[in-house]
Amino acid sequence: MSTASQKTAKLLTELEEIAGKLEIKLRYEAVSKAKGGLCTMDGEKLFIIDKKSTKEYKLLILARVIKEFDLSDIYISPKLREFLDEES
Numbered sequence: 001m002s003t004a005s006q007k008t009a010k011l012l013t014e015l016e017e018i019a020g021k022l023e024i025k026l027r028y029e030a031v032s033k034a035k036g037g038l039c040t041m042d043g044e045k046l047f048i049i050d051k052k053s054t055k056e057y058k059l060l061i062l063a064r065v066i067k068e069f070d071l072s073d074i075y076i077s078p079k080l081r082e083f084l085d086e087e088s
Contacts, residue, residue, distance in 0.1 A: 022069050
């Protein structure tokens with residue numbers, strides 16, 4: 001695995017952990033028409049991501065959603081914070 005790929009995987013894992021702290025359930029599923037998105041189902045936040053998407057795409061789409069939440073009480077590593085800032 002290349003260094004860039006390892007960095008992407010590490011940032012994605014951290015974002016998945018933050019999603020859990022925000023009580024967002026993540027589901028990786030095969031979807032046909034969309035690449036994923038956030039919805040509310042039975043009062044719970046659910047984020048569906050196309051499992052066939054690249055790790056880079058998963059990282060980007062999840063980052064865009066996570067940034068919309070209040071993250072002030074959640075630890076975010078300097079590397080992930082830098083990535084989130086770049087994606088604004």
